[in-house]
Amino acid sequence: MEESDSEKKMEKENLGPRMDPPIGEPEGSLGWVLPNTAMKKKVLLMGKSGSGKTSMRSIIFANYIARDTRRLGATSKMFYLIVKSCDLNLNNTLGCSNLIYHICFPVDVEHSHVRFLGNLVLNLWDCGGQDTFMENYFTSQRDNIFRNVEVLIYVFDVESRELEKDMHYYQSCLEAILQNSPDAKIFCLVHKMDLVQEDQRDLIFKEREEDLRRLSRPLECSCFRTSIWDETLYKAWSSIVYQLIPNVQQLEMNLRNFAEIIEADEVLLFERATFLVISHYQCKEQRDAHRFEKISNIIKQFKLSCSKLAASFQSMEVRNSNFAAFIDIFTSNTYVMVVMSDPSIHIPFVESVRMNWKDQP
Amino acid sequence: MDFFDPTFDYEMIFRGTGALIYVIDAQDDYMEALTRLHITVSKAYKVNPDMNFEVFIHKVDGLSDDHKIETQRDIHQRANDDLADAGLEKLHLSFYLTSIYDHSIFEAFSKVVQKLIPQLLTLENLLNIFISDSGIEKAFLFDVVSKIYIATDSSPVDMQSYELRCDMIDVVIDVSCIYGLKEDGSGSAYDKESMAIIKLNNTTVLYLKEVTKFLALVCILREESFERKGLIDYNFHCFRKAIHEVFEVGVTSHRSCSHQTSAPSLKALTHNGTPRNAV
Numbered sequence: 001m002e003e004s005d006s007e008k009k010m011e012k013e014n015l016g017p018r019m020d021p022p023i024g025e026p027e028g029s030l031g032w033v034l035p036n037t038a039m040k041k042k043v044l045l046m047g048k049s050g051s052g053k054t055s056m057r058s059i060i061f062a063n064y065i066a067r068d069t070r071r072l073g074a075t076s077k078m079f080y081l082i083v084k085s086c087d088l089n090l091n092n093t094l095g096c097s098n099l100i101y102h103i104c105f106p107v108d109v110e111h112s113h114v115r116f117l118g119n120l121v122l123n124l125w126d127c128g129g130q131d132t133f134m135e136n137y138f139t140s141q142r143d144n145i146f147r148n149v150e151v152l153i154y155v156f157d158v159e160s161r162e163l164e165k166d167m168h169y170y171q172s173c174l175e176a177i178l179q180n181s182p183d184a185k186i187f188c189l190v191h192k193m194d195l196v197q198e199d200q201r202d203l204i205f206k207e208r209e210e211d212l213r214r215l216s217r218p219l220e221c222s223c224f225r226t227s228i229w230d231e232t233l234y235k236a237w238s239s240i241v242y243q244l245i246p247n248v249q250q251l252e253m254n255l256r257n258f259a260e261i262i263e264a265d266e267v268l269l270f271e272r273a274t275f276l277v278i279s280h281y282q283c284k285e286q287r288d289a290h291r292f293e294k295i296s297n298i299i300k301q302f303k304l305s306c307s308k309l310a311a312s313f314q315s316m317e318v319r320n321s322n323f324a325a326f327i328d329i330f331t332s333n334t335y336v337m338v339v340m341s342d343p344s345i346h347i348p349f350v351e352s353v354r355m356n357w358k359d360q361p
Numbered sequence: 362m363d364f365f366d367p368t369f370d371y372e373m374i375f376r377g378t379g380a381l382i383y384v385i386d387a388q389d390d391y392m393e394a395l396t397r398l399h400i401t402v403s404k405a406y407k408v409n410p411d412m413n414f415e416v417f418i419h420k421v422d423g424l425s426d427d428h429k430i431e432t433q434r435d436i437h438q439r440a441n442d443d444l445a446d447a448g449l450e451k452l453h454l455s456f457y458l459t460s461i462y463d464h465s466i467f468e469a470f471s472k473v474v475q476k477l478i479p480q481l482l483t484l485e486n487l488l489n490i491f492i493s494d495s496g497i498e499k500a501f502l503f504d505v506v507s508k509i510y511i512a513t514d515s516s517p518v519d520m521q522s523y524e525l526r527c528d529m530i531d532v533v534i535d536v537s538c539i540y541g542l543k544e545d546g547s548g549s550a551y552d553k554e555s556m557a558i559i560k561l562n563n564t565t566v567l568y569l570k571e572v573t574k575f576l577a578l579v580c581i582l583r584e585e586s587f588e589r590k591g592l593i594d595y596n597f598h599c600f601r602k603a604i605h606e607v608f609e610v611g612v613t614s615h616r617s618c619s620h621q622t623s624a625p626s627l628k629a630l631t632h633n634g635t636p637r638n639a640v
Contacts, residue, residue: 265540266540286540287542288539291539291540294535294539295536295539298531298532298535298536299532301528301531301532302528302529302531302532305524305525305528306525306561308521308524308525309521309522309525310563311561311562311563311565312561312562313559313560313561313562314560314561314562315559315560316532316557316558316559316560317557317558317559318532318533318536318537318541318556318557319554319555319556319557320537320541320550320551320552320554320555320556321552321553321554321555322540322541322542322543322552323537323540323541325536325540339540
């Protein structure tokens with residue numbers, strides 16, 4: 001089936017690439033060729049409008065550095081406009097219950113379907129805003145939104161003046177989760193911590209964490225304090241991703257065996273889309289405690305440069321007289337980085353060992 | 362900069378200067394800037410007529426392409442008119458469109474620095490020979506700290522691949538800073554054995570090798586050519602030796618005579634550089 005007129009109009013107006021629709025649209029309806037949504041588990045990224053979700057998402061997934069996110073506009077406003085215009089252009093045969101809409105971001109994002117770890121799709125939702133249209137829409141689609149959810153990440157703006165209201169919306173999301181996806185893992189991010197005075201940060205975070213833990217019962221939530229201006233955001237998302245990997249202990253054991261065979265100093269496993277460190281093994285004490293975030297950032301910056309030339313990097317080898325590091329594709333979802341302090345080791349050796357290990361069950 | 366301030370000894374400053382870079386804000390009204398430009402270069406020219414005069418038309422990231430060209434043309438016209446009126450037609454101004462939000466500023470600085478290097482022709486020749494014998498597409502001799510390149514081979518420079526190479530240097534230095542220092546934190550990230558190979562998914566290979574304490578050679582080549590890595594490394598070994606000799610000659614002749622002529626001839630000097638291990 002062809003694209004509907006409203007869709008064509010949307011693309012013509014240059015409103016950016018299409019996103020996965022956040023609700024589970026049945027496949028094939030209205031000519032929308034969907035990936036099989038039944039297979040995909042959702043990661044919901046929710047929070048009040050302006051709490052920092054879009055920036056977060058851009059930095060972790062679409063490879064924008066912190067400075068660029070200031071140019072991102074308000075997501076929900078854009079969403080509202082799109083849906084409204086869709087409304088007006090709708091053919092009567094579509095009917096009200098089958099609204100098609102796009103969530104378009106004002107800035108062109110690198111991936112139109114943000115996927116990671118193979119089959120997880122990221123969906124972003126504003127909730128608890130002033131917008132009554134949004135409110136109604138959200139309420140009416142609640143069950144669809146909260147079905148099939150693997151992970152809920154809820155973002156709280158630490159500077160928010162409406163704590164009561166924030167908690168209220170959070171709790172109603174939890175209710176929906178309990179009903180529709182009771183096994184989902186819950187993470188709370190207390191965000192924009194850079195706006196809090198440094199000596200106050202621990203205190204304020206502990207307070208919030210206690211409140212959230214209390215309010216979330218019987219569900220359990222893990223809390224993190226984050227800011228896009230330092231490494232805390234990465235640490236939080238790394239921890240989240242770590243908990244999503246099915247057999248991470250097994251993976252770590254294999255990694256240790258691998259590292260021991262090749263006598264490496266350190267072996268890191270990265271998720272491919274975000275370059276978050278999923279797992280690591282270290283044999284030698286390393287000086288830099290923040291190196292995971294730094295390496296992630298370094299590689300992502302480079303990936304961004306490559307993408308400007310419509311290319312992506314496949315493998316990397318860096319040496320000086322004290323070390324040799326190899327970064328290469330490992331599985332369909334991961335990259336591996338091997339660091340040796342004996343720089344006389346040659347690539348073919350490392351590669352052959354890696355190949356052997358990949359074939360192991 | 363106030364030229365009429367008696368504590369500002371511009372004579373002394375300008376005499377030892379090889380190039381003067383004057384920056385004009387393209388997003389602002391540049392009339393006053395042009396006036397000051399004229400005063401500055403006239404004064405400098407009187408003291409040192411051999412100086413290179415470079416004008417950076419800066420902050421052009423906010424302008425459309427047409428506007429950029431128009432601005433450059435306008436500034437060029439006005440500046441040269443001012444000079445002609447003052448009888449200084451021999452004074453040559455070079456203009457560059459720059460912005461910090463892309464690599465144009467690095468490119469401009471690279472060109473300015475290149476004009477000041479007496480050995481430039483020799484370096485270019487060496488690069489040409491090296492790349493044609495090794496099957497390399499393009500090579501830059503970069504200063505690793507500032508990421509401006511002091512020489513490249515004769516094929517045209519593509520801005521995007523230049524950016525990629527700057528970023529490659531960043532990656533190498535950053536990763537080396539994390540893992541490449543000795544246990545007690547001594548040593549440096551960039552040392553004699555520094556090298557990197559980055560393979561992209563479109564059969565492009567980026568190859569970086571240390572040349573001197575400050576310079577790195579960054580090459581771009583195809584994966585097929587990279588299969589002859591042994592040959593490339595041997596050629597690089599000869600190239601590196603030659604570069605060291607060029608700069609050694611530069612140092613000795615600078616000491617003996619104060620005026621640099623065109624590229625000095627290569628002398629077979631023994632030098633105590635570490636012999637590279639041919640792979």
